[in-house]
Amino acid sequence: QIEEPEAGDSEKPSCSLGPPTESEGGDVAKGNVLETAKRKRSHVPLEIFHLRYLSVTDISAQVWCEQQMVYRRERPDLTPPENIVLLNTGKSIHLARELEDHDLVTVSTTSREDSWAIKVLNLLGMLSVLQEGHRVREFPVFGVLENIFVVGVIDQLGYTPKGELELNELKTRNNASMPSAAQKKRDRFQVFLYKYLFDAMVRGCLTPDSFLQRLHLRPEQPLGPHVQDQARKSGFTVSHFRDLLDLLSLNLTHCEIPAIDRLQIEYVHQDSGAALGTEVLAYDQDEVGAAVRYFLAYWKGQRDSRGVDVEDAWKCRYCAYAGICEWRMGKAGSPAEQWKKPK
Ligand code: SF4
Structure with missing residues (x-):
């Protein structure tokens, strides 16, 4: 869940995803403490993969096939080279759009705190641009969900002619056609999660403490000279990591940026750059809350990873890991255990 605000701040809306239901929580919701403790000792993916945080794309990949996401981490040697080429082409298109709005500056870092300070500085800079009513691209979002730190980058945020805050996610496609329902489901979840994190931040x-405790960062770490210099150019005088976090907290608490009103996904053909279509989404907080709890239970070792369910077995035909997949060879998924389906 998103961490609670300071004690006594009872006027603020809740930062929680809401209580888990029995159907979402499985054995965890039923309080099977012994089973959970046993798994925690032997099988906690966050620890196995040495991860201090997850990205929104990590969690979104679980929508398509959780087992595939696990194999991608365990067996990068099996990832087809064409996937890497597609990923790099997609990144180039995103970068070209970003450069339309601002230049990129390289800043040398000397510690983990410096690296996170750069992310925080980017966020602070974009908050003021957004507050002035302008468009921003590659906007960083952070939050704590189910006690796990989660990071993401929103492609674009801007205001509609009616003054609504709009999130625009750019998806580049190899095929010159709109995606299948299964791909749209994954994309939709990703955009919902961005909105959830953004709204909680503002x-x-x-x-x-969300940063310090979850990421094991040192508040008293002096910032490197290049980071301090960059902060000064952005109008901030900071010397230690804690100064920057306090500044961020202050800005987020007092900013007048609204929650995101409108969510849309823009699909673009990679080769030609031609627009393929746009999807406007109706946000469903219950859906995103249920899905997040289910997906993060895997990372915390509260349940095993799952492959696709029977009706999605067609995905295995296109999967690079089909030859080694134990789920495909040994088990069939139970539709009853799926996370809540889109309405
Ligand atoms: Fe998932 Fe099927 Fe690939 Fe296994 S073979 S990882 S179940 S898509």
């Missing part, structure tokens, strides 16, 4: 749910 409600003041992201505290300095």
